Amino acid sequence: MLDIRFIRENPEVIRRAIRAKQLPEALESLGELLLADEERRLLRQDLEERQAVRNRCSKEIGQRKRRGEGAEELIRTMGELSAEVKRLEERSRSLEDAIREHLLEIPNIPHESVPFGESGRDNVVVKEWGQRPSFVFDPEPHWELAVRRGWFDLEAGVKIAGAGFPIFKGDGARLVRALQNYFLDTVGEWGYTEVRPPVVVNEASATATGQLPDKEGQMYRLTEGLYLIPTSEVPLTNLHRDEIIDEADLPILYAAFTANFRREAGSYGRDVRGLNRVHQFDKVEIVQFTHPDSSYEALEEMTALSEDLLKGLGLSFRRLLMCTGDMGFTQAKKYDLEVWSPGQDRWLEVSSISNMEAFQATRLMTRFRPGGAQGKGRPELVHTLNGTALAFPRTLAALLETYQQVDGRVALPEVLHPYMGKAYLE
RNA sequence: GGAGGGUUGGCUGAGUGGUUGAAAGCGGCGGUCUUGAAAACCGUUAUAGGGUCUACACCUUAUCGGGGGUUCGAAUCCCUCACCCUCCGCCA
Numbered sequence: 337m338l339d340i341r342f343i344r345e346n347p348e349v350i351r352r353a354i355r356a357k358q359l360p361e362a363l364e365s366l367g368e369l370l371l372a373d374e375e376r377r378l379l380r381q382d383l384e385e386r387q388a389v390r391n392r393c394s395k396e397i398g399q400r401k402r403r404g405e406g407a408e409e410l411i412r413t414m415g416e417l418s419a420e421v422k423r424l425e426e427r428s429r430s431l432e433d434a435i436r437e438h439l440l441e442i443p444n445i446p447h448e449s450v451p452f453g454e455s456g457r458d459n460v461v462v463k464e465w466g467q468r469p470s471f472v473f474d475p476e477p478h479w480e481l482a483v484r485r486g487w488f489d490l491e492a493g494v495k496i497a498g499a500g501f502p503i504f505k506g507d508g509a510r511l512v513r514a515l516q517n518y519f520l521d522t523v524g525e526w527g528y529t530e531v532r533p534p535v536v537v538n539e540a541s542a543t544a545t546g547q548l549p550d551k552e553g554q555m556y557r558l559t560e561g562l563y564l565i566p567t568s569e570v571p572l573t574n575l576h577r578d579e580i581i582d583e584a585d586l587p588i589l590y591a592a593f594t595a596n597f598r599r600e601a602g603s604y605g606r607d608v609r610g611l612n613r614v615h616q617f618d619k620v621e622i623v624q625f626t627h628p629d630s631s632y633e634a635l636e637e638m639t640a641l642s643e644d645l646l647k648g649l650g651l652s653f654r655r656l657l658m659c660t661g662d663m664g665f666t667q668a669k670k671y672d673l674e675v676w677s678p679g680q681d682r683w684l685e686v687s688s689i690s691n692m693e694a695f696q697a698t699r700l701m702t703r704f705r706p707g708g709a710q711g712k713g714r715p716e717l718v719h720t721l722n723g724t725a726l727a728f729p730r731t732l733a734a735l736l737e738t739y740q741q742v743d744g745r746v747a748l749p750e751v752l753h754p755y756m757g758k759a760y761l762e
Numbered sequence: 763g764g765a766g767g768g769u770u771g772g773c774u775g776a777g778u779g780g781u782u783g784a785a786a787g788c789g790g791c792g793g794u795c796u797u798g799a800a801a802a803c804c805g806u807u808a809u810a811g812g813g814u815c816u817a818c819a820c821c822u823u824a825u826c827g828g829g830g831g832u833u834c835g836a837a838u839c840c841c842u843c844a845c846c847c848u849c850c851g852c853c854a
Contacts, residue, residue, distance in 0.1 A: 377812080380811080380812065380823080381812070381813080383823085384811095384812070384813090384822060384823045384824090385822085385823095387822085387823060387824085388821095388822060388823070390834080390835080391822095391823090391835085393834070393835085394780075394834055394835040395780075395781060395835085396834095397780075397834055397835070398779095398780030398781080398834095398835070399780080399781075401780070402780075407834080410834075411834045411835095412834085413834085414834035414835085415833095415834065417834085418833085418834065418835090715809090
């Protein structure tokens with residue numbers, strides 16, 4: 337959500353952002369928003385004048401009564417005024433509802449460094465790291481080599497829950513645990529506080545981070561009105577909802593390992609083969625609350641952290657700068673990291689790191705007080721960022737495919753040896 | 763799941779339907795005193811919106827868990843939701 341005052345004063349900036357993000361429906365929302373806002377501002381002035389009169393007269397009535405004087409005729413005129421006040425209040429309330437609703441439909445503004453583009457084809461490859469592995473044999477895709485060895489079982493998952501709920505077993509399950517420890521230990525060294533949040537959230541939390549109303553169809557909804565989290569960004573970012581943070585405590589860094597749930601309705605084909613796209617998956621997520629002046633440095637640092645994890649695993653990857661049309665609704669700037677999958681001969685997205693600037697903080701009401709510990713200044717909104725340290729299933733897929741050997745074994749990168757207690761999966 | 767009790771400013775905690783945005787204490791800030799500090803004393807100390815003004819500042823509205831209602835007037839009465847506490851039941 338953007339600040340209504342900014343929108344009011346810069347409607348052209350918003351129109352440009354809406355076009356850049358390929359969201360033409362939002363233009364209509366903007367028009368209605370500006371109309372409702374204007375009407376409300378005029379109405380408030382009228383309303384507040386009447387409220388002032390009412391307050392003054394009510395006090396007068398109180399004083400007269402205390403003196404034992406009558407006030408019948410004043411009470412009678414006040415009845416009419418009060419009815420009018422009530423009518424204006426109702427109108428004001430319905431305008432505020434409309435404003436809030438339309439405000440949620442206005443996307444974030446892309447940062448000036450983001451390239452204009454219509455779709456994923458316009459994303460820019462910023463860097464590529466590592467040698468793609470070469471093989472003396474035909475590398476297998478992960479769903480063949482791992483299923484054969486029982487490291488994961490897709491059919492049992494279908495029986496128990498449905499398609500898209502993979503089951504990891506034996507060394508497959510141990511590998512998940514090893515990755516979890518490797519990721520969490522590493523982000524801990526980078527200064528992130530480890531958090532174990534709930535995997536369900538309420539409507540207010542999902543709205544504050546922008547999952548609602550934009551991505552309602554992506555989430556599983558439980559009875560009781562709770563949602564299964566599509567990412568632990570939601571609970572982590574909501575940790576400081578409705579709070580004023582000491583400036584000295586910024587930046588705040590959180591990391592969490594959780595399961596994540598996505599309905600992924602409408603997906604098909606090679607995208608959903610094996611572990612490529614599933615309904616439940618693990619990942620380690622990192623989140624930062626920063627001072628507005630340093631959020632873009634934080635974006636680079638977070639991206640460097642995710643890349644560091646991939647470098648540690650020795651996987652070939654590339655970094656994409658997402659264009660305006662391929663970015664999400666809430667983001668000002670976003671990088672994706674894609675890892676090379678030799679068994680499928682394609683890139684797989686394993687990480688996505690974004691700066692929301694104040695877009696989430698506006699809904700969250702997460703602010704800091706500038707001017708040091710005693711803090712005299714008015715509270716200002718923080719910037720929020722989040723990123724996938726790494727998503728497990730695709731990382732695992734690329735790992736198995738990259739390190740498969742001619743003898744059928746799978747080598748393990750050195751960083752995992754202490755966690756697995758061995759150098760090869762047999 | 764059942765019964766009862768709560769939610770007031772940064773914190774603790776008063777509050778009779780009528781100058782209550784809200785007592786008092788603590789804390790914070792400024793000052794007096796002191797070589798300095800403590801203590802004592804004096805003063806000051808919520809947030810958001812709108813308006814006037816070069817500015818200092820002033821005016822005004824809203825806010826006592828959230829929302830709605832009753833009333834000329836609500837922290838106070840009613841309804842509803844959320845959360846917290848106590849007891850009972852159930853439970854890894």
